[in-house]
Amino acid sequence: MFSNKTEFKEVFLQRLEMTCGKSFKESSKRDRYQTLGNMIREYVSSNWIKTNEKYRSAxxxxxxxxxxxxxxxxLLRHNLLNLGVDQVVQEGLSELGINLDDLEEVEAxxxxxxxxxxxxxxxxxxxxxxxxxxxxxxxxxxxxxxxxxxxxxxxxxxxxxxxxxxxxxxxxxxxxxxxxxxxxxxxxxxxxxxxxxxxxxxxxxxxxxxxxxxxxxxxxxxxxxxxxxxxxxxxxxxxxxxxxxxxxxxxxxxxxxxxxxxxxxxxxxxxxxxxxxxxxxxxxxxxxxxxxxxxxxxxxxxxxxxxxxxxxxxxxxxxxxxxxxxxxxxxxxxxxxxxxxxxxxxxxxxxxxxxxxxxxxxxxxxxxxxxxxxxxxxxxxxxxxxxxxxxxxxxxxxxxxxxxxxxxxxxxxxxxSVNGVAEIHTEILKKREMNSFYQLYPEKFNNKTNGITHRRWLLKSNPKLTNLICEGIGDSWISKPDQLLELEGYQDDPAFLDQLFMVKQENKIKLAARIKEQTGINVDITSIFDIQVKRLHAYKRQLLNILHIMYLYNRIKEDSSFTMYPRTFIFGAKASPGYYYAKKIIKLINSVADKVNNDPVVRGQIRVVFLENYRVSLAEEIFPAADVSEQISTASKEASGTGNMKFMMNGALTVGTLDGANIEIKEMVGDDNIFIFGLTAEEVLDYYQNGGYRSFEYYHHDKRIRTVVDQLTNGFFEDVEDEFEMISDSLIMENDQYFVLRDFASYIDVQKEVGLKYKDQNQWLKMSLLNISRSGHFSSDRTIQQYADDIWNIRPVNKRPLTKN
Incomplete structure (x- = not known):
């Protein structure tokens, strides 16, 4: 495309003046972004046409x-990376006084x-x-x-x-x-x-x-x-x-x-x-x-x-x-x-x-x-x-x-063909939800566990970790992600683990700056970044997470001898406009954040952040900075999840239920490198089928639960009146459909374990590296190859590598 940065600069400046009708000095960031985007798309058009012609002729x-x-x-940087010209473009723009990051910010x-x-x-x-x-x-x-x-x-x-x-x-x-x-x-x-x-x-x-x-x-x-x-x-x-x-x-x-x-x-x-x-x-x-x-x-x-x-x-x-x-x-x-x-x-x-x-x-x-x-x-x-x-x-x-x-x-x-998107999900479809259809058409049902494109969620979003991996094992993993397994050879290499730690800290500094800019909240980059970002739905149990934070707040306030490793809890989620219960949970998260972040006794140990307008570009800053990945859906409810894979690929450790692809992540990393808690899918489904769960009993017998549930309605939150009555009723009067109170004690215990494990930084880094090394299995390349072979019956048409002209 561009043989060197000099050629790129010449073409870019010429196109900028032709397209915008103004000199380079007069041009805006948007002019420059539009010019670069048009150049890339027009270059791509040649191969686009050839690809379609190839498909037709073949x-x-x-x-x-x-x-x-x-x-x-x-798509700007993603396309530059896939075309292999990101370095040339970045260096050429830099010599013109343009930061590629600034142009990427312009793109919606x-x-x-x-x-x-x-x-x-x-x-x-x-x-x-x-x-x-x-x-x-x-x-x-x-x-x-x-x-x-x-x-x-x-x-x-x-x-x-x-x-x-x-x-x-x-x-x-x-x-x-x-x-x-x-x-x-x-x-x-x-x-x-x-x-x-x-x-x-x-x-x-x-x-x-x-x-x-x-x-x-x-x-x-x-x-x-x-x-x-x-x-x-x-x-x-x-x-x-x-x-x-x-x-x-x-x-x-x-x-x-x-x-x-x-x-x-x-x-x-x-x-x-x-x-x-x-x-x-x-x-x-x-x-x-x-x-x-x-x-x-x-x-x-x-x-x-x-x-x-x-x-x-x-x-x-x-x-x-x-x-x-x-x-x-x-x-x-x-x-x-x-x-x-x-x-x-x-x-x-x-x-x-x-x-x-x-x-x-x-x-x-x-x-x-x-x-x-x-x-x-x-x-x-x-x-x-x-x-x-x-x-x-x-x-x-x-x-x-x-x-x-x-x-x-x-x-x-x-x-x-009818496929589920994780092993447990497919089994639930076959044995329960769609069992009558499975009996009629057993040959139609199959599993294809979801995947993520590592080129966006590692190569693009975490360049520092990408560079470290390439220094360690070369770059062929970008085309063959299973080769990330070679990283396991560095588990006992102190220098490599130190570099891994520094990469994480730099990513946390970047996210902390975004948090400060967006919310005004200062967060401690040495604290555990404990993150739950996903669609807001009752079964995903953001409620369990925030009730646990309320419990920690109470512990710190009640017991001056209680200490915990400092933790920053970060949320990001949109609730559907008509889903009032989910919107109440967003309000609760923000009310807890106000309480915690303004309390001098507590805020040294806990910070709570809700990042508004969760989207792909924000996710690309969040995943690389995470220490802990919250995947805490009610077992049997999450078909697969893909956020769990993105966090894993970026070295975060999973706190999760045995649900969706969490189960396969656990199989990949082993019991010692993941934090599992709560009911199993079989136990949840048995409750639904046979009854036996009474949430009021958990409320009545566990003081920790009773305290946080009462705080939803007893004036603990000032100026909200009956704001959270709907949440309280769902937990007690409506018998807690998603077993938040049933899993509460187990969740407290596993979070305590997380804090203890994080104190041993060397061991934590080994666990993190092992998660990264085994994440290649969850590349969407593997998933798509399975779809291509087992369902669609398609095969590669074009195997010729890109020629950079």
């Missing part, structure tokens, strides 16, 4: 990953996701490109994404996320490839050439305009595509109330996860889901048709993967295209559809398995409902033949039942 199978979320984060986080689901999708795209696998993403180009979180007086306040305010330098708008997506209207049935045909008429259409983002592979010339659809008014539709139509149209790609507590929000969510799959499926078929004559062979050349239940309408939409546009018969269309589509389940939570009321689904998507209804009728006939007379079983497995369309059931029936 006629290899391609996979399309459909996800309602893609949490990309910032691509706010296209909420949490692990969206970040996983982004990691998967990175691994597909890095492994030269023909795989692309399809999502929605949300104008405002989720929301920007502000904390005002301890409360979460949601503001529109403005990530597109200054455009997005990485995207290419392709209006010529737009697709009209229909809603409402009615279906006409006609007989033509002896067969029934169906036509969707009087529909209100929305134009789906694709914006393509290049996905750059590491040290390779493979560039795959993330296609994001934007909703725009149709130029072909005459509407009696054009302003209302425009507002409703643009709302489809305005916000991620609109509030669905009312019908208006439900309709908008369902519109989003069909908008995504209809535009994507028809775009995929259009590309396929340019290459191949026989639609009957679609599944041999195309794989479509649905990431959780949000894109499940891909199944009836593909059926609709094959039936209504390609004129195939039902059996043939169904065979192609089921062999093309595969499904990942991400939850065991019943409320997260989407169900849509027929009264909303049928009028909004009349033809799609007809097809889903037919799928259901045929499926129920199949069940009747296998289980004659077992009405309860058939009723429970039906796709349509009790006036609802069950999306997870449709996903299982209409796909050839």
């Amino acid at each position: 006629k290899e199978k391609q996979v399309y990953y459909l996800s309602i979320e893609f949490l990309l984060g910032k 986080d691509a706010a296209l996701g909420n949490g692990g689901l969206g970040r996983l999708a982004a990691c998967f795209l990175d691994s597909l490109a890095c492994l030269n696998l023909p795989g692309h993403g399809c999502g929605i180009r949300y104008k405002h994404g989720l929301f920007e979180q502000k904390i005002v007086d301890g409360y979460q306040v949601e503001l529109p996320e403005q990530w597109l305010r200054n455009g997005h330098v990485w995207e290419v708008r392709k209006a010529d490839l737009s697709i009209e997506v229909p809603f409402w209207g009615k279906v006409e049935t006609l007989e033509k050439d002896g067969r029934l045909t169906f036509r969707h008429v009087d529909a209100e259409t929305i134009t789906a305009v694709p914006y393509d983002v290049p996905v750059v592979g590491y040290n390779t010339d493979t560039v795959n595509t993330l296609r994001l659809w934007s909703a725009e008014p149709s130029p072909y539709l005459v509407h009696k109330d054009i302003m209302k139509y425009k507002r409703e149209t643009e709302a489809v790609s305005d916000f991620l996860y609109p509030d669905d507590t009312h019908d208006e929000g439900k309709i908008l969510r369902l519109k989003q889901q069909y908008f995504l799959v209809s535009a994507s499926i028809r775009s995929i078929i259009r590309a396929y048709r340019k290459q191949f004559n026989r639609i009957e062979d679609l599944h041999e050349h195309v794989g479509i993967h649905i990431n959780d239940t949000h894109p499940v309408l891909a199944i009836p939409e593909l059926m609709r295209v094959l039936l209504d546009e390609e004129n195939l018969g039902w059996e043939e269309a169904w065979h192609i559809t089921t062999q093309t589509i595969s499904y990942t389940n991400h939850t065991t939570l019943a409320e997260a398995l989407e169900k849509w009321p027929i009264r909303i689904f049928q009028p909004l998507l009349p033809r799609i409902y007809m097809i889903v209804n037919e799928i259901n009728e045929r499926f129920c006939q199949q069940l009747w033949q296998k289980y004659p007379g077992e009405w309860n079983r058939i009723e429970n497995m039906a796709i349509i039942a009790h006036d609802q369309v069950k999306m997870a059931h449709l996903a299982i029936v209409g796909s050839h």
Whole structure:
């Protein structure tokens, strides 16, 4: 790309003046960022075109990953690293008096996701490109994404996320490839050439305009595509109330996860889901048709993967295209559809398995409902033949039942593969949550434990640790992350461990500066940085964490002889706007922080920080600085987790339950290098099934619990009145659904153990190094290779390394 920094500087300065129409001295940081971004994207475009041409000429199978979320984060430095030009660019800019970090600050986080689901999708795209696998993403180009979180007086306040305010330098708008997506209207049935045909008429259409983002592979010339659809008014539709139509149209790609507590929000969510799959499926078929004559062979050349239940309408939409546009018969269309589509389940939570009321689904998507209804009728006939007379079983497995369309059931029936995302999660699906489907389709179910792209979560976010690793074992681990195992040879090397300690301290200094800037709080970098950052949900149990901090506060205040290793507790989390209980927990965390941080007796031993607007770029500063990783979900509730892997890769030690991928992390590092506590999944599920848990007994018999629960409502927090009554009621009156009080004593004990272990710095560093060395298994490269081999049946098309010209 640039053979040296001199050449880079010449091209950069020339492009800056041409693009911005001003001299270098007059240019702003934004001008410079835009110029550099455009240069990189234009350079990438050549390989982007070549990659697509290679896929077409090779006629290899391609996979399309459909996800309602893609949490990309910032792409500038990530792309520079993957292209291998980060040093040249950094040095060239430095000689011009420009700090690359400052330009990266200008870039907005691509706010296209909420949490692990969206970040996983982004990691998967990175691994597909890095492994030269023909795989692309399809999502929605949300104008405002989720929301920007502000904390005002301890409360979460949601503001529109403005990530597109200054455009997005990485995207290419392709209006010529737009697709009209229909809603409402009615279906006409006609007989033509002896067969029934169906036509969707009087529909209100929305134009789906694709914006393509290049996905750059590491040290390779493979560039795959993330296609994001934007909703725009149709130029072909005459509407009696054009302003209302425009507002409703643009709302489809305005916000991620609109509030669905009312019908208006439900309709908008369902519109989003069909908008995504209809535009994507028809775009995929259009590309396929340019290459191949026989639609009957679609599944041999195309794989479509649905990431959780949000894109499940891909199944009836593909059926609709094959039936209504390609004129195939039902059996043939169904065979192609089921062999093309595969499904990942991400939850065991019943409320997260989407169900849509027929009264909303049928009028909004009349033809799609007809097809889903037919799928259901045929499926129920199949069940009747296998289980004659077992009405309860058939009723429970039906796709349509009790006036609802069950999306997870449709996903299982209409796909050839159903995978969980951690060993325990898959086992729970098979043995409990989806056992009836597993009995019917045992061959469909498989496990693919999640992974993270180490190129972003280590190489990019922790350059100091990356340099130390490369000094120790070379750099081939960047392409083959399992080679991190070689670090174990340094466990008894004092000099290496000292350097590891210094890296952690420097990262803590950097995060401490961010905390000071954002919150005004000074934190002690010699304290244990104990961190819980993730989506705010009751099952993730941020509540357990903050109640434990209240317990520590009480101990310090009551017992002058009590001492503990100083600890800084750091939280970051967004609560869904309509999830009032989760928002109460955010307020509680901030109320505890105010109490602790302003108490001179306590603040020398404990500090509490809530970092607002948790996002990818903030996460990249948090993970490298962590000493302790809080992964404390109620066992059986967290499907996998990926934050646990990011912390592990950056040398933090896990405090966790035997849930999700924590179990596999424990298997990797051994019992002595992780801190496990609390109920097992089997114990939790037994409580749910057979009862026997009475939270009031734990409240009554454990003074520590009684004190902290009483403090929620007894005036301990000034000026909050009955603010936390909802939390107190959930723990006592509603019998503590997520077993916070049941695990409280165990959590206290394991946290005490953490403090004692941290005092032995040499041993702690050995444990940290062992976690890093064994984290390579949790690279998304491993996960994607398993998907490619076991589910998608795709193989690398391009193995030639990148030529830097």
